Amino acid sequence: MAPLSSGVLGSLDSTSDRAVFRQIADRLREAIDKGRFKEGAKLPSESELVEHFGVSRMTVRNALSVLQGEGLVHSEHGKGVFVRPRPPVRRLASDRFARRHRDQGKSAFTVEAEAAGSRPEVDNLQVKEERPTRDIATRLGEPRKVLARRRRYLLDGRPVEFAASFLPLDIARDTPIAQPNPGPGGIYARLEELGHRLDHFDEEVRARMPTPAEVKSLHLAAGVPVIHLVRTAYDTEGRAVEVCDTVMAADAYVLAYQLPAN
Amino acid sequence: MAPLSSGVLGSLDSTSDRAVFRQIADRLREAIDKGRFKEGAKLPSESELVEHFGVSRMTVRNALSVLQGEGLVHSEHGKGVFVRPRPPVRRLASDRFARRHRDQGKSAFTVEAEAAGSRPEVDNLQVKEERPTRDIATRLGEPRKVLARRRRYLLDGRPVEFAASFLPLDIARDTPIAQPNPGPGGIYARLEELGHRLDHFDEEVRARMPTPAEVKSLHLAAGVPVIHLVRTAYDTEGRAVEVCDTVMAADAYVLAYQLPAN
DNA sequence: GAGTGGTCTAGACCACTTG
DNA sequence: AAGTGGTCTAGACCACTCA
Known part of the structure; x- marks a missing residue:
């Protein structure tokens, strides 16, 4: 266990009434913010921190768990605690479903990802008929049953998003929309072929901690x-x-909208 | 310390290799999901959980901290741990800055909040000239200095959002925009009076844990x-x-956008 | 004053990673 | 084998809330 070079982390203020584990978290956070620990770098081990600050191990772990909760660091069993690198962000443009993007053979996700130099995958594709939840039923005008299309998206092997589409069964039954692969342009292209010319989309955006x-x-x-x-x-x-x-991993996305001033 | 009625919480599976504190968190989460503890209700105290599950207090606290991290419960010192009530959500429509909303005397925030039956406040209003950050400078076309307007918004006494506006100084200097209260219609109305007819807005949306x-x-x-x-x-x-x-408290907001299909 | 959660100690054993 | 983080115990004292 190498000794911890002094100065990188300050020491504690015993006169402060701020809890010791919070002070330790503060010192580590400052050190990260100031670049003394860079992205991907390993923090001092728990034992080193115990020795450096002269506290018990639980106190150190408590401090580290604060930083984990902030998304600043992550731990790897048997290896150490590391500064979380910020993964590349995928930008979702608000015009991604505009009609002019629907003439290609590939899905919006695939086209965008390849343009960004990432390797896209779609996973766990599942299509079935089911009874809608209360919320979905309300949004769709109370259909008795819906066609549900679920899938998961991955970028360079990392799962980043999963999505479930619901369509009234009277629209989607026995159409290409009920097939695993609905064909070029996706289900929106098929909807328009079926006579449902699209007018607009409503999007509601929320953020929360994951289940x-x-x-x-x-x-x-x-x-x-x-x-x-x-x-x-x-x-x-x-x-x-x-x-x-x-549902999208928030560290992998930025949503971009363009709004008219009028 | 009243005994815990059995059945509300299950018991642990000692054959499972899932950590005990995770199993306890699972039992509590299930009980909350199934409505056995309703919004705002108090969970059993730590001592009760210690006795019920036959574990040490740290294990119980570890389980509770999992649920806190998920945003499911919150603790109040000296009182107990409670199921987090979901606060009323403020809906931000994407047309909230459309020109037709700018003829009123009140700010968009005030009008919307009052329409929703909430009591709006604005706080910590601060206007000053400063050097832009790298990011702001890039977005504004590299002005040497900017006018910064910062403020915090509260609903029914609860702070829910703070915002900082930056304008190139050559546009905003010595105009009503540099006043604490820029007048009816806000700074967008003033910008248009100054000859900057607004064309569109770009919005970028991210989610992350707070600092x-x-x-x-x-x-x-x-x-x-x-x-x-x-x-x-x-x-x-x-x-x-x-x-x-x-920056907005995510539990207080849902953003609503309307996008044309074409 | 009794009950609650908040902080902290000083151990223990385990599972995982690396040389 | 040595070092790391993951889990758990059995205590202790404190600050806060409520009757």
Whole structure:
């Protein structure tokens, strides 16, 4: 166990009434912010911190868990605690579903990802008929049953998003939309061929901490929230023809919208 | 210390290799999800859980901290641990800055909040000239100095958002925009009067865990992320005339966008 | 004053990673 | 084998809340 070079981390203020583990978290956070520990770098081990600050191990662990909760560091069993590198961010443009993007053979996700130099994958594709949840039913105008299309998206092997599309069954039954691969331009192209010319989309954006199931499915590190996006597609008759419910790893996305001033 | 009625919480599976504190967190989460503890209800005390599960107090606290990290519960010193009530959500419509909303005397925030039956406040209003950060400078076309307008917004006494607007100094200096109260319609109305007719806005949306400063300023509970929104306003000449950097308590907001299909 | 959560100690054993 | 983080125990004292 190498001794910790003094000065990199300050010492504690015993007169302060700030809890010791918070002071330790503060020192480490400052050191990270000031670049004394760079992205991906290993923090001093728990034993080193115990010795340096003269506290018990639980106090050190408590401090480290604060930083984990902030998404600043992550731990690897048997290796150490590391400054979390910021992963490359995928930008979702608000015009990604515009009609002019729908003539290609590939999905929006695939095209965008390849343009950004990433390797896209789609996973766990599942298509089935089911009874809608209360929320989905309300958004779709109370259909008795819906067609559900679920899938997970990965970039360079990392799962980043999963999405579930719901369409009223009277629209989607026995159409290419009910096939695993709906064909070029995706389900929006098929909807238009079926006479549902799309007029506009509503998107609702929320952020929250993930459920345990989402942590597992998206391999989320501690301190990473999710963006929850619900998009409803309307045809020119004003009918809601699809709802897409998407959960994204927040550290992998930035959403970009362009709004007219008028 | 009243005994814990059995059945509300299951018991542990000693054959499982899942950590005990995770199993306890799972039992509590299930009980909350199934409505056995409703919003605002108090969970069993730590001592009760210690007795019920036959583990040490640290193990129980570890389990509770998992649920706090998920934003499911919050603790109050001396009182107990409670199921987090979901606060009323403020909906931000994407047309909130459309020109037709700018003829009123009140700010968008005030009008919206009052319409929703909430009591709006603006706080910590601060206007000053400063050197832009790298990011702001890039977005605004590299002005040497900017006018910065910072403020915090509260709903029914709860801080929910703070925002900083930056404008190139050559546009804003010695105009009503440099006044604490820029007058009816806000700074966008003033910009148009100054000949900068607004064309469109770009918005970038991210979500992340808050910094300690944000936790303090927004009184954020554990397990509540922030939504970070950066809006750039462009005039009809294509010039960026304002950047607004906003940080919102994610449990208080849902952003709503309407996108044309074409 | 009794009950609650907040902080901290000083150990222990385990699982994982690396040389 | 040595070092790391993961889990858990059995205590202790404190600060806060409520009756």
